[in-house]
Amino acid sequence: MSNSSNKSVTLKEVAEAAGVSVSTASRALSGKAEACRISSATEQSVREAAKKLQFSPSLLARSLRSQQTKLLGVVLPNVANPFFAAIAREITLAAEADGYSVLLTDSQENGETEARLVEQLQARQIEGLVVCPVGMDETHLCKLANQKLPLVLVDRGFDNRDLVTVTSDHQSGARIAMNELLDAGHRTIGILQGLPETLPNRERLSGVQDSLSAAGLDFDPMLIAGHHFDEASGYQAALRLLTTRPEITALFAFSNQNALGALRAAAEMGRAIPDDLSLIAFDDFPFAAYLAAPLTSVSQDVSQLGQVAAQLLLEQIRSSVPPEQKQYRIPVQLMRRSSIKNIG
Amino acid sequence: MSNSSNKSVTLKEVAEAAGVSVSTASRALSGKAEACRISSATEQSVREAAKKLQFSPSLLARSLRSQQTKLLGVVLPNVANPFFAAIAREITLAAEADGYSVLLTDSQENGETEARLVEQLQARQIEGLVVCPVGMDETHLCKLANQKLPLVLVDRGFDNRDLVTVTSDHQSGARIAMNELLDAGHRTIGILQGLPETLPNRERLSGVQDSLSAAGLDFDPMLIAGHHFDEASGYQAALRLLTTRPEITALFAFSNQNALGALRAAAEMGRAIPDDLSLIAFDDFPFAAYLAAPLTSVSQDVSQLGQVAAQLLLEQIRSSVPPEQKQYRIPVQLMRRSSIKNIG
DNA sequence: TTAAGATGCACAATCGATTGTGCAAAGGGG
């Protein structure tokens, strides 16, 4: 009964079944019957033929003709990372709601891969693009913006203020975290940083510095370690800091994965949390409250991040002009638990 | 200097720039110069023109003509869930390596949404589809398979053995988990189940039953609670079981989110883990080892799951015949930690 | 009865690439 071939029904076949021309069939099905003076009898027979044949128009052909692909591109450094996955989801849902489909790609935290993926997406005539950029080179992205391709950067960004960017308020997040430690009496605080060249990392370092200056303390670069947002970096960095600077009483991990590494390192060094070492992390996660030492963290509103990015992109596509405001900051929230000991 | 309009360069413009016809330009650029007797001089001038104009062929037009979109579809119940995100990533990477792009969609754990998304993807002429199906209705998916659209089901599946399916070995995973509890002397074990109608859930229940029978114990349906794989369900189910059946000494959570809910419920009931209550969960996660009671769990090899699904799909597309073997089982692994107390 | 206007639909161009076919010009052999 049902069509068992793999090629789909075309408008031409529908038109023949209804005994009309392709153009008439097209107009009948696209609701332009009135405007194009198609008799309702004809319209009905076309509709019936389409239903009977299970006609589904080729979006490919339609896109080619209309120059509207209804496709969005998304480039993320690691789709499997729950943080980016949450962003991907928000964009996907928002896109779907607006009739768009999402081409998802993974740059594997590699700038060249990112550039290649962006070109590939462009070749597919995407109407808009969300990127969480890797590295410090923004030229390939500026080029897109110059070509009038709606573009939104999310989570990470550049110093270039011309690109539409949605990020958490990393700087005040870091300030809040540091203040929490300082208020608890900590004075020698190790920083487990992530990818050094990323904007979030730099802004967080800046927040750390702000906080220290406000407290009249020096910023000691030797108290910073780490090179990535992953567990391994957190582990190595924590191990090194705790070994070279045993007077450290608290660690500030720039990601929850870094915190995980810190947990492992602390366990190996025989330092219990929070009694022998305090810990705070950027980026909350579901199990944070159930850890041996419920982890105090700065929570990013990832859903909000994704939603705002998606809305900015869709709005940009609709209006075909970039928004006036380029920089969007999503507030963070301190989740106060019990991984910090008051040693004041 | 660079093109600042948003419309891209067409082959026609390249051809004009090189002073040749569109067909010649096409052949020169697609490496068919030799075969189509294009002089190397002409080929060079076309290539140069293309480079100068930054020509990038429209994949839309190419797809329409060649009937090859190089597009894959992926439908997952919740893209933000790290488990599904990991699957999405593996598929994305494998696809990219083979020149395919991935259209990612989120069915929001809703069968009708899933069916709608699948149709939409079909309208985009995807060449293959990976679905983690929601619900028990497989008709819309069988239809696809009948239409010769390469299809792979992942994580979840149906009793229908004709659809290519890649899942963890849920049944033996559940057996392993139950045996771990039984070996530790537990006899009254509460089950926190996930979505009841899903295959993983049913297979896990089946594994539970196997294990109990082998131990000569009865399977008490009243010891099962829960309706979803999320935290809320785990919490409510655990609360109910621990209230109505206080003699329970151990819980088996069917997902890590369920386990999280159980953790919350146990805390509220004043039952410490593992001393007052043992816990084991299906599905490991990075922080499992750092919980107050390091959680023993059955770990699924999610990457493997995604990779196998991707390879099966790509192979199916290449050979244009479904594989002979339809069911693929990925082994699970017990991660023995310390959330189970030996009460033997 | 006939010209003007309304009605209903088909023809054909178009989007941007690919590809089968055909036609010149150049080259070679008898």
Place this chain on the structure above:
DNA sequence: CCCCTTTGCACAATCGATTGTGCATCTTAA
């Protein structure tokens, strides 16, 4: 010198939909 082959490329159809235009037929009024 002519015919035949090879070389080099252009023409045109095609993929499947959308859309401007034009042509019949029918209606209505003078």
